[in-house]
Amino acid sequence: xxxxxxxxxxxxxxxxxxxxxxxxxxxxxxxxxxxxxxxxxxxxxxxxxxxxxxxxxxxxxxxxxxxxxxxxxxxxxxxxxxxxxxxxxxxxxxxxxxxxxxxxxxxxxxxxxxxxxxxx
Amino acid sequence: xxxxxxxxxxxxxxxxxxxxxxxxxxxxxxxxxxxxxxxxxxxxxxxxxxxxxxxxxxxxxxxxxxxxxxxxxxxxxxxxxxxxxxxxxxxxxxxxxxxxxxxxxxxxxxxxxxxxxxxxxxxxxxxxxxxxx
Numbered sequence: 177x178x179x180x181x182x183x184x185x186x187x188x189x190x191x192x193x194x195x196x197x198x199x200x201x202x203x204x205x206x207x208x209x210x211x212x213x214x215x216x217x218x219x220x221x222x223x224x225x226x227x228x229x230x231x232x233x234x235x236x237x238x239x240x241x242x243x244x245x246x247x248x249x250x251x252x253x254x255x256x257x258x259x260x261x262x263x264x265x266x267x268x269x270x271x272x273x274x275x276x277x278x279x280x281x282x283x284x285x286x287x288x289x290x291x292x293x294x295x296x
Numbered sequence: 297x298x299x300x301x302x303x304x305x306x307x308x309x310x311x312x313x314x315x316x317x318x319x320x321x322x323x324x325x326x327x328x329x330x331x332x333x334x335x336x337x338x339x340x341x342x343x344x345x346x347x348x349x350x351x352x353x354x355x356x357x358x359x360x361x362x363x364x365x366x367x368x369x370x371x372x373x374x375x376x377x378x379x380x381x382x383x384x385x386x387x388x389x390x391x392x393x394x395x396x397x398x399x400x401x402x403x404x405x406x407x408x409x410x411x412x413x414x415x416x417x418x419x420x421x422x423x424x425x426x427x428x429x
Contacts, residue, residue, distance in 0.1 A: 195316065198308035198344075228333065229315055231340040232399060260333040268337060268402035 179204045181211050186218040187288055189281070192227055201237045209244055218250050219288035223281055225256030235270040242275040251291050252276065255284035301357045303343075305372075311343040314355045321357050322368055327428055335368060335426050338406040341399050342372035342422055350376020350419065360425065367408070367427040375419040382412055 177200050181190045188211055196204065212220060222238065224230070230238075242252040253276045257265070265271070278284040301321060303314040315336040322332035339355060346353035353374030360369050379385045386400050400422075404410040409425040 195312050197312050228319065229336045229340055231315075231337055231344065232402070233344060258333075260330040263330060264333050264337040264406065267334065267405045268341070269405075270402075 179207070181208060183211075183215050183217075186292065187285070188212060188215060188217045188220045189223065190220065191223040191225075194226065195228070196234070198233050201234060205237055205241050205244075208241060209248075212245055212248055212250055218292045220245055220250060220252045221281060221284040221288065222252065222254050223256050223284075224254060224261075225258070225280070227261060228258070230257065230261050230265050230270065232268065232270060235265065235272060239272060239275055251288055253278050253284040253287050255280055299359045303355045303357070304352070305343045305346045305355055305374075306352045308347060311340055311347060314343045315339040318355075318357055318368070318370070321359070322426075325359060325366060325368065325428065327368070327426075331426065331428070334406045335370070338403045338424055338426075339370055339372075341403045341406075342370060342424070345399055345420075345422075346372060346374045346376070350374035353419075362427065365427050365429075367425050370407075370422075370424045370426075372422045372424075373419065374421075378416040378418055378420055379412070379414040380416055382414055386412075 177194050177196055179190050179192050181188055190208055208220065238254055245252045254272065255278045257277060276287060278287050301317050303317055304310060305314060318339040319332045319336040322335045343355055356371040358369045360367050403424060407424040407426045411423045414420040
């Protein structure tokens with residue numbers, strides 16, 4: 177299952193559309209980092225609204241993505257974690273520490289714009 | 297609705313298949329969407345442990361009838377290396393595979409009942425039960 181990555185100005189928007197296997201997640205990580213480099217992106221949004229389970233592997237992969245992108249000097253925001261998914265994640269002990277999250281795409285974009293203005 | 301579903305776990309694709317089947321069964325049984333998410337997440341973690349440590353195994357999902365309530369029992373079984381120190385494996389932060397190390401204690405928090413039987417070089421069986429409130 178390929179995750180589409182769209183370029184919007186200085187930002188990239190990746191929308192997870194269906195359940196991802198571990199292999200899909202690793203493929204997505206690679207593809208996203210490549211796009212960040214190619215597009216010289218300032219910020220990335222990963223929209224997980226349609227994910228119904230976020231287990232330890234998915235959570236770890238998202239955290240690694242955010243860390244890699246930060247090392248490139250860009251920001252990552254995870255948006256759309258469903259309330260039930262958030263509940264299960266916390267029970268499991270997955271807190272996505274040091275990763276920015278936002279309610280939805282709109283809030284995520286606002287967050288990235290604010291960040292890029294404050295560093296400009 | 298089937299009362300028992302058996303899912304072979306041999307690859308990362310089976311992890312997704314198992315948790316989707318678990319969610320469907322939970323919803324069919326009348327679990328709330330939130331509880332179905334907890335069940336699906338627990339299955340995902342248990343299936344992942346099988347793939348990571350034992351390479352292959354199976355997960356059995358069974359509808360169980362208590363005296364006053366219904367529930368789902370998850371049994372994750374493998375013939376892998378086993379867990380030498382279960383107490384240690386149940387402690388938060390412990391892992392031998394370089395993962396987050398929250399697998400088993402985390403799964404325990406997602407369900408109502410949790411039991412683990414493991415024998416070195418024979419395999420591991422984790423039984424987890426979630427009751428419908």
